[in-house]
Amino acid sequence: MVFKFSTFNLTEDPPDFNLPSPPASQSLTTCLPLNHAGCSFIKAITPCQVTAGASLCLANSASTFDCWRPSESVQCPVEGCLKRFTFDELKVATNNFSETKKVGEGLYGCVYEGILRDDSRVAIKRLARRTSQACRFHAEVKLGTMICHRNLARVQGFCLSSEHGEYMLVYNFMVNGSLDSLLRGQLPLDWPARKKIAIGAARGLSHLHDLGIIHRDIKPEVILLDEDFEAYVADSGTALFMDEDRGKAVSEGEPSGEDAYFNDCPMGTLHYMDPEHFTGKNSVKSDVYGFGLTLLELISGRRAWETTCLDGNKLVLLQWAHALSENEQLERLVDTNMPCGYDKSEVEKTVRLALLCTQLDPEKRPYMAEAVLSLEGIISLEKRWEKYQTDAVMRFENAYLDSSSGDFTPCHNEEGLYGPR
Incomplete structure (x- = not known):
């Protein structure tokens, strides 16, 4: 040992x-x-590092008719207590939820920039009026009362109004938005900034796992960045709490450690979900897989589902990275918009970590604690990498990738151009 x-x-x-x-x-x-x-x-x-969670009572009758009626019964502990905002406070803060204040939108609802009475700048997530969003609200309020970590987005408060039928969450405002928007924007990221983001996101995710929480939707959109490019893992509304969901555990032994698996409905975003996740099997290794793909996007600037032509075939990002690794051409993966050069050995080690994180067999993926130490240069995963290279099971020319990422299709352009499928 x-x-x-x-x-x-x-x-x-x-x-x-x-x-x-x-x-x-x-x-x-x-x-x-x-x-x-x-x-x-x-x-x-x-x-x-851990305070008590919140008790949130939802209106049971609301779910019967798929309507959306928030309960007023929210109990917060003294430590880690969240501020409760009124609907009118947040309405004023966002200029009546003006379109000019909207900074994000998705299936979950909309995010607005707001200015509170004390002139503090906040992000206000206004959840869509669907019954399923009550569970998201519950999870984020609970996390907001129990988590305090430099790399996890902190919930400042919430608004729960039965009169207006509203569930809203209030966060610190992140000047640089999400990693996804930054990678597609006009501000090029140099290697030190990308490395800092990778380490920060890994630390935050590792801390969630320490607390027995599986995020279940890790991707560049949930990595938020402040003015110093410090990374914060956010949007934990689909999180699975190992202690709370013991009844869903399917692994032997104590269902609260990092080796535990849980059966639940598939959660997450299609292109960032690992193979077992599609069957409803959840574990911390599912988050590791999403983190690995996020690392590849961070290095390449390309989306996970974008295709690149190689040897007459169209390959999605993970397939392409694997092929370049086999051909010892990992430098081709690096974002051409990365300014000021980069440390070739560091980038290569990071790509190798990403590929280890996205192995098909979850037991062979590293844990997030190991990913943090690897990114910080404290430990080496060289032996893991050597096994990865020689293990035929790790080869990506298999039925899973053909079916989940799309079959290899002929490509008539040999110049390496890519685009959405």
């Missing part, structure tokens, strides 16, 4: 522990034994 030895009592908080900003992994000196499979670093959670 391999250990990274502790320098403080695990039953107490470290002297320099700061609740609003928990320690990054390189300053976390807890004992980190490898598990029995030799794969995962098990990290201790200090008491102050």
Whole structure:
């Protein structure tokens, strides 16, 4: 067994522990034994990192008719208590939810920029009026009361109004929007910024897993960026709480560790879902898969479903990255809009990590704690990579990719041009 030895009592908080900003992994000196499979670093959670969750009672009768009526019964604990806003407060903050204040829109609803009475700038998520959104609201309020981490988007408060039929969530405003919008925008990201984003997102996701929470929808759109390009994992409305959903556990042993699997309806976004996720099988490794694809987008600037012509075939991003790896041409994957050059060895290691994260067999993917340490250069996954290269099971010329990502199709353009399928 391999250990990274502790320098403080695990039953107490470290002297320099700061609740609003928990320690990054390189300053976390807890004992980190490898598990029995030799794969995962098990990290201790200090008491102050977790506060009680919220109890949210939803109107049961509303779901019968697929209407949407929020309950007024929300109980928040003293610690981690969220501010409750009135509908009128948020209406004024957004100039009556003006289109000019809208900064995002999706199936979940709309996001508006708002200015509160104290002149603070916030993002207000106004959920669509569907019964299913009540569960999203419940999950995000619960997470808002129990999570305090530098790389997780923090819920400031909420609005729950039965009179207006509204569920709204209030967050800190992120100047640089989402990683997805930034990669498609006019501001080119250099390698240090991309590396910082990758590490921040990995830290946030690793912390969720430490708390027994599976995000279930990791993609560039849920990685938010502040003015310093610090990454925050957001949109946890589809999260699965391992302790709360013990009845859905299908693995042997305690259904709360990182090796636990849960049967539930498929959640997430099509192109970022791992193979087992399509069957309703959820685990932390499902998040790892989405993170791997997000890493590939971060490096290449291309969307997961965009195709590239190679040897007469159209390949989606993951297939293309794998093919370039086999041909030792990973430099072709790097975003041509990346300014100021980049560290070739660092980029290569990051691509390798992404490919390890997106292996078809979830048991062979690293845990997020390992991904963090790898990105920070603390550990090496070289042996994993060597096995990946020699293991025939890892080859992507198989039925799964052909069926889920689209069959290889003839490509008449050999210049490497790509576009949406």
